[in-house]
Amino acid sequence: MGVLILTREQIKQVIDMRDVLEKVRDVYKLKSKGESVIWPLVNYEFEKENAAMDIRSGYVMGNEQLHGLKMLNNFPANTEKGLPPFNGLMMVYDSNTGMPIGIMDASYITCMRTGAAGAIGVDALARKDAKTLMILGAGKQAPFQIAATLILRPQINKVYIVDPVNYPQAIALANRIEQQLKEEFDVDASGVSFIAEEHAETAVREADAVITVTRATKPMIMNDWVKPGTHFSCLGSDMEGKEELDENIFIGARVYADDIAQCVRVGEMEIPIAKGTFRKEDIVGEIGDLLINDVKGRENDAQTTIFDATGLYILDLAAAKVAIANAKAANMGIEIDM
Template identity: 50%
Template sequence: MKVSYFDRAALEQRLKMADVLDVVEGVYKSKAEGKTIVWPTVTHNFEDRGAVMDIRSGYDRGNEVYGAKLLATFPENEKRGLPPFSGILVAMDGTTGLPKGIMDASFITSMRTGAAAAVSARALARPESDTLLVLGTGRQSLFMIGAALTAMKNIKTVYCAEPMNLDAAKPYAAACPQRMQEMFSLDASDVQFIPVSDLAESVGKADIIITITRATKPIISRDWVKPGTHLSCIGADMPGKEEVDPAILRDAVIYVDDVDQCVNAGECELAVKGGYMTREHISGQIGEVLLGAKKGRTSAGEITVFDATGLALLDLAVAKKVVEENGGDSAHTINL
């Protein structure tokens, strides 16, 4: 039985952000049409080493692919000269049940996570939005910026914020134009990358905010957010995580990737537990907006929020695309 396999280097050569944006949007639409199944997430915290692993899985009937990915985040690996974030993805054919591909999960996860934030922002932000703030300067944040600049050509200013160490944003912002070129072949020479020294002030200037931290307490206050702002809250993907003031969610129009996951383990989790909102306050799935079944933003003054905990469905659809476009490559085929 022949199975395609791709390591991270091979995926970096083959995957383009514009294509991943299209795949992510398609999966969200399929999910809103009831063509997908999300299976329960398995999570384990290695508390003695500050590490976590999770297993996410699902079945996409629209693309006829199912499978799972196992991800691990071990921050101390950097001191060992090892990747702090790693994982394996297995994609199976939904028609035959045979394996389609085995591949590195970390790069696909990074690409589709950036794409998810950008697809939602494009759908919910005001059309004239041109100022982005990204909260967090870890490696994943570069994918958020790359996806946003690919999806929304009118962004001309990017505020780069590192809440744990404001000074760290200076070299990060300075390196962004080169990183955008190297990682995404993006010419960002006309984009201004500004390191944040005053978070409250920068939040107040932003039209779009993307959060991608490991915070367990709110970093962005309700009072800082101006009318008409869109927030894509991506970092809160496990129980107990929280990046923004729950009062923001109370006052916002909210769309999610999956209602159950977000209420149990997303940005919405602690807002619901704290009494700031109920499950019924969620307007729907982002795919409903993309399909035109729901309006999404209905006025220029609304605050909109997209809460995403992450769906293996996105990874599996991207994996299927890689296999279909490159599966005939004998250098990337193994016999099981």
């Protein structure tokens, strides 16, 4: 059996957000049925370089039968060196045989499945009449969040883009996003207003759903700004010490995790739990529990809901399987015998 090697550009050509959304939803369900294993997360902060690395791994059963790992590097200063700031590699194995089936760029698949995760949180927990979305963070991940959310919630007609540390980046994204959505994701956003907002408070007060994708280590969104019924999908906090929300937002909110143990350790809920503002026992359940109807979702239109998503490699595995199958069908990539 050969091992397929795929580059970022090749993956980009063969993978579709709609397929990824379906796979991510299915894997969340498998996890809640006990058909997956998340192995311990390894991460490291390069303080001198203001950079980070993490290694994620896992095993997903059911119809997938895959295991593997990925290493991701986030070195923001690479931009000044003419190098990509975000890169990584992933290895995929057939869990029926233990044989490797794919070695590929990890960055694009990570962005796709992360976009799908944030959007699934919005779709499952935001009010049904939600029409205004806010994205906190205008970096590499923002277009994927917007694309996936508009696919699942096409009634959204206004998107605020906020970047507290780089407002020009938010302006640039707002100016190009409609075209990018059409060309890269086949999403028609001609009826959506994209607004680069300099002040987070202004956007939060208007938003029905908020997706956070920053590296913040102090709150960027304060409790006093949040209107009743707001949903938050929090994806930026994936290492100890990261924090995007005022911990008081957790008080009285219905809170869900992608993986409870991992979220308690490194997620958005880490600091509220450490401070005693929120308790592990108050977590409603995992998002997969909600998708298979083992726990209840939003109970009324005034509740605040939070989906804490630290990132699960089993989602990457399912997305990678789609990329491998589509690439083989298109005769794309290099297949070698190890």
